[in-house]
Amino acid sequence: MFVLELGLIGLCVALLPLSYVWVKASDDKFRKLVWMTTFLTLDLVMFGGFTRLTDSGLGCPDWPGCYGTASPFVAHAQIAAAHAALPSGPVSMTKAWIEMIHRYFAMAIGVLIVAQTAIAWRARFKRLPLHVSPWWPTALLMLIGVQGAFGAWTVTMKLQPIIVTTHLLLGLALLGTLGWLAARLTPIPVYEPQISRYRFAAAVGLALLIVQIALGGWVSTNYAVLACTDFPTCNGQWIPPMDFAHGFHLWRALGMTADGDVITQDALVAIHWTHRTFAFAVIAYLVALALRLRGYESLRRPANSVLLVLAIQFATGLSNIVLQWPLPIAVAHNGGAAVLLLLVVMLNFRTASSRPGRAAVPTRDAAPA
Incomplete structure (x- = not known):
C-alpha cells in the first residue's frame, strides 16, 4: 500500500511542472516539457549531492519507503528510536526528510519522462510532427529505471562507493541525454x-x-x-x-x-x-x-x-x-x-x-x- 502512496506523491509533485507547461499559451509544449524536465533533473542531481554531503543517504535505511511507510511522519517512532540508540548515526528526522524528499523528487522526474514517452508515441501513431523519435524518451525511461535500481542498492549496500558513484554517473547521464534531446528540439540560431x-x-x-x-x-x-x-x-x-x-x-x-x-x-x-x-x-x-x-x-x-x-x-x-x-x-x-x-x-x-x-x-x- 505504501508503494502506491509513494507513487501518488511523485505524481502530485510532477503535476506542478506539468500544469505550468500545459497552461502556457504555446504550440511547442513538448519542447517546453523536455526543457523543464532537464532543469528539474539538474536540480535533482544537485539535491542528490546535498543528500550525500549531509550524510543523509541512509536517513531511511530501507527502500523505497521509510521504515515501510511513505513518509517520515508515519515512521516517526522508528526514526526516533534509531536516533536515540545511536545519536551520531545516519538516522535522524532531518536526514530522513532529506532522503525522502530526494526520492519524491526522483519519482516526479520519472512521471515527467513517462509523460514525454506517452506524448511521443501518441504523436508517432497519429503522425503528428513532433520532430523527435519516440525511442528517445523511451530510452530515458529505461535509463531512469536503471538509475532507480542503483538508488535502491545505494541504501541496501550501505553506501558502497562504487554503487554511489555509479548512481551519480547515471544521474548525470540522464541529465546529459535530456540536454541533448532538448537541444534537438530547439532551433539553432545560426547555421x-x-x-x-x-x-x-x-x-x-x-x-x-x-x-x-x-x-x-x-x-x-x-x-x-x-x-x-x-x-x-x-x-x-x-x-x-x-x-x-x-x-x-x-x-x-x-x-x-x-x-x-x-x-x-x-x-x-x-x-x-x-x-x-x-x-x-x-x-x-x-x-x-x-x-x-x-x-x-x-x-x-x-x-x-x-x-x-x-x-x-x-x-x-x-x-x-x-x-x-x-x-x-x-x-x-x-x-x-x-x-x-x-x-x-x-x-x-x-x-x-x-x-x-x-x-x-x-x-x-x-x-x-
Missing part, C-alpha cells in the same frame, strides 16, 4: 557548417569531463575531500605518499579495503591527488576549446558559459580545501560539474548538428494541448 570540424575535439572534451566527474564522485563517496589539506601542494608535498591499489580498488565497503581493513590515509590521498591533478588537464583543454569555439556566433554563449563555470569550479574546488569543505560550497561544486556537463553536451550537439544534412531547425511541435 554554421564550418564548426563541424570541431566535433571530434568537442567529443574529446566531453570524454575528459566525464572521467573527471567520475574521479570527483570517487573522491566524494570515499570522503577524501580533505585528504590533502593545502594547495597547490598536497600535505606539503608535490607528490605525497599514495596507495593507488587500495584507493582505486572498486569493489569494497565504505571506509574499508578489499581485505576488510580500515582504508589508509595514503589511499585517500591517492584518490584526492588524482582528481586534483587530472583537473588541470581538463581545465586546460576545455578552456582552449571554448576560446576557439566562442568565435562562432552559434557557439558563443555556451562557450562563454563554459569558461565562466570552469572559473567557478576552480574557485569552489579550491575553497573546499582551504575552508575545510563547507557544505554550501561543496554543493555548489557538485552542481557546477552538472552544469558544465550540460554545457559541453550542448557544444557537442551544435558541432555534430552542423554537418551537411544534419541541421536541426525544427518548426513548432504538434504536441497535444
Whole structure:
C-alpha cells in the first residue's frame, strides 16, 4: 500500500511542472516539457549531492519507503528510536526528510519522462510532427529505471562507493541525454557548417569531463575531500605518499579495503591527488576549446558559459580545501560539474548538428494541448 502512496506523491509533485507547461499559451509544449524536465533533473542531481554531503543517504535505511511507510511522519517512532540508540548515526528526522524528499523528487522526474514517452508515441501513431523519435524518451525511461535500481542498492549496500558513484554517473547521464534531446528540439540560431570540424575535439572534451566527474564522485563517496589539506601542494608535498591499489580498488565497503581493513590515509590521498591533478588537464583543454569555439556566433554563449563555470569550479574546488569543505560550497561544486556537463553536451550537439544534412531547425511541435 505504501508503494502506491509513494507513487501518488511523485505524481502530485510532477503535476506542478506539468500544469505550468500545459497552461502556457504555446504550440511547442513538448519542447517546453523536455526543457523543464532537464532543469528539474539538474536540480535533482544537485539535491542528490546535498543528500550525500549531509550524510543523509541512509536517513531511511530501507527502500523505497521509510521504515515501510511513505513518509517520515508515519515512521516517526522508528526514526526516533534509531536516533536515540545511536545519536551520531545516519538516522535522524532531518536526514530522513532529506532522503525522502530526494526520492519524491526522483519519482516526479520519472512521471515527467513517462509523460514525454506517452506524448511521443501518441504523436508517432497519429503522425503528428513532433520532430523527435519516440525511442528517445523511451530510452530515458529505461535509463531512469536503471538509475532507480542503483538508488535502491545505494541504501541496501550501505553506501558502497562504487554503487554511489555509479548512481551519480547515471544521474548525470540522464541529465546529459535530456540536454541533448532538448537541444534537438530547439532551433539553432545560426547555421554554421564550418564548426563541424570541431566535433571530434568537442567529443574529446566531453570524454575528459566525464572521467573527471567520475574521479570527483570517487573522491566524494570515499570522503577524501580533505585528504590533502593545502594547495597547490598536497600535505606539503608535490607528490605525497599514495596507495593507488587500495584507493582505486572498486569493489569494497565504505571506509574499508578489499581485505576488510580500515582504508589508509595514503589511499585517500591517492584518490584526492588524482582528481586534483587530472583537473588541470581538463581545465586546460576545455578552456582552449571554448576560446576557439566562442568565435562562432552559434557557439558563443555556451562557450562563454563554459569558461565562466570552469572559473567557478576552480574557485569552489579550491575553497573546499582551504575552508575545510563547507557544505554550501561543496554543493555548489557538485552542481557546477552538472552544469558544465550540460554545457559541453550542448557544444557537442551544435558541432555534430552542423554537418551537411544534419541541421536541426525544427518548426513548432504538434504536441497535444
